Amino acid sequence: MKLFSTIGRRKIPAHKKESLAREPFVLDINKVTHVYFPLVAGNNAACDPLVKVGDKVKVGTRIAFRQQFSVPLFSSVSGTVSAIEKRMNVITGRPCDHVVIENDFKMEHDALLEKVNLDAPKEHIVEAIKEAGIVGLGGAGFPTWLKYNNVKGIHTVLINAVECEPYLTTDYTLSKLNATKIVEGARYLQKAAEAKELVIAIKVKKEAARDALIEASKEYSDIKVVEVPDRSPMGWEATLIYELYKKRYNRLPSEVGIVVNNSTTAMSVYEALVEGKVITQRLITVSGNVVKNPTNVYVPVGTLAEVVLNEFEIDEEKEFSLLPGGPMTSNPARDASFALQTNHGGLTLLEKVKFRTIPCLRCGKCTANCPAGLQPVEIMRAFDARDYVRLEKLETLRCVDCGLCSYVCPSNIELTDLMKKSKTILRVHQAGKK
Numbered sequence: 001m002k003l004f005s006t007i008g009r010r011k012i013p014a015h016k017k018e019s020l021a022r023e024p025f026v027l028d029i030n031k032v033t034h035v036y037f038p039l040v041a042g043n044n045a046a047c048d049p050l051v052k053v054g055d056k057v058k059v060g061t062r063i064a065f066r067q068q069f070s071v072p073l074f075s076s077v078s079g080t081v082s083a084i085e086k087r088m089n090v091i092t093g094r095p096c097d098h099v100v101i102e103n104d105f106k107m108e109h110d111a112l113l114e115k116v117n118l119d120a121p122k123e124h125i126v127e128a129i130k131e132a133g134i135v136g137l138g139g140a141g142f143p144t145w146l147k148y149n150n151v152k153g154i155h156t157v158l159i160n161a162v163e164c165e166p167y168l169t170t171d172y173t174l175s176k177l178n179a180t181k182i183v184e185g186a187r188y189l190q191k192a193a194e195a196k197e198l199v200i201a202i203k204v205k206k207e208a209a210r211d212a213l214i215e216a217s218k219e220y221s222d223i224k225v226v227e228v229p230d231r232s233p234m235g236w237e238a239t240l241i242y243e244l245y246k247k248r249y250n251r252l253p254s255e256v257g258i259v260v261n262n263s264t265t266a267m268s269v270y271e272a273l274v275e276g277k278v279i280t281q282r283l284i285t286v287s288g289n290v291v292k293n294p295t296n297v298y299v300p301v302g303t304l305a306e307v308v309l310n311e312f313e314i315d316e317e318k319e320f321s322l323l324p325g326g327p328m329t330s331n332p333a334r335d336a337s338f339a340l341q342t343n344h345g346g347l348t349l350l351e352k353v354k355f356r357t358i359p360c361l362r363c364g365k366c367t368a369n370c371p372a373g374l375q376p377v378e379i380m381r382a383f384d385a386r387d388y389v390r391l392e393k394l395e396t397l398r399c400v401d402c403g404l405c406s407y408v409c410p411s412n413i414e415l416t417d418l419m420k421k422s423k424t425i426l427r428v429h430q431a432g433k434k
């Protein structure tokens with residue numbers, strides 16, 4: 001089945017106003033006694049520790065290094081490495097070793113990165129992005145430098161400020177507050193890709209952020225700020241590219257001459273290359289229908305979710321699920337003892353609703369709404385039968401975890417969860433065959 005041969009775009013209640021009703025605040029650093037860094041990245045790649053128990057570190061000290069794709073991790077506080085211990089990694093869903101740093105509350109900073117001019121050679125810009133350990137902050141956590149390394153034939157860098165996940169508002173907030181940094185950071189990305197055009201995409205009805213981005217880019221004739229419809233999953237880069245360019249690709253947007261980066265990632269490029277700072281804190285949205293004071297909060301990377309949630313009034317009378325991200329793409333966490341990493345954009349707390357799951361009605365809605373053109377109901381059957389040949393034939397690995405199939409299923413079948421499990425068993429099976 002072809003990509004986008006289905007409806008694949010739904011209007012979903014946004015619930016953004018809740019967290020935007022209050023100003024963002026900075027988590028009091030004195031409440032963060034320890035920070036935690038998993039030694040396994042989201043794609044299960046191992047990270048080697050560069051510190052040992054007892055070592056002193058500062059804000060911005062390199063503490064670990066992911067060999068695959070060469071990504072350094074940095075401490076977000078100053079203090080002492082107090083342990084390397086096993087904890088739950090909510091991104092991979094499995095326990096793994098974490099570097100634990102005890103905060104000395106002095107917030108002493110390590111040396112800044114070497115600053116880079118916009119007129120530096122593109123290879124120099126890509127190398128600086130690599131050294132700064134910048135990964136996609138829209139959720140995927142993919143190393144940014146890889147998208148620009150030796151790319152050719154790119155006509156457009158597309159900055160994605162769409163943020164279609166319900167409840168989350170960090171990209172919107174930072175686009176409004178830091179539009180100049182986003183535009184200037186994006187210009188480094190444009191230079192790295194040697195792209196003629198720079199396009200910043202934002203959803204309709206986000207006037208304050210849209211206007212800030214237009215104002216910040218008004219001097220540049222090769223930058224366009226464009227609005228896209230409020231449909232899900234418009235933030236998925238394949239949907240966004242099709243919306244704007246009516247182009248499809250198989251694996252990577254570069255096949256059609258485009259590189260996509262999230263808007264907050266562009267801001268981090270500015271902070272690294274112009275200000276010399278690595279990512280040691282990030283803005284996250286804490287929201288959901290059991291949070292009485294939803295808002296955005298700046299937290300040091302590695303802070304435990306439970307420390308952040310202590311700052312919020314939660315309706316404890318209601319039974320709720322804690323999602324380490326938005327409701328469409330994340331699975332509930334077992335508890336709040338996990339550490340927030342650079343690619344965590346939010347914590348969503350939703351009242352548990354008891355759905356009665358009934359057998360599949362064969363209505364076809366999951367297939368009709370899948371933006372990747374997959375057949376979730378058939379994948380579910382192949383999963384149940386552990387039919388790997390059929391899972392491959394159904395192109396299971398092309399699922400992007402957008403959550404739409406679960407959202408539309410009248411039988412309340414947790415299809416997205418089944419898609420994730422199907423991808424896992426298929427990958428394990430394929431690795432075994434190799």
Ligand code: SF4
Binds near residue numbers: 369372374404415419
């Ligand atoms: S979660 Fe996967 S299978 Fe379900 S609608 Fe999204 S892309 Fe399609």
Ligand code: SF4
Binds near residue numbers: 363364376377409413
């Ligand atoms: S949407 Fe649900 S009930 Fe309808 S075909 Fe898909 S799995 Fe079956």
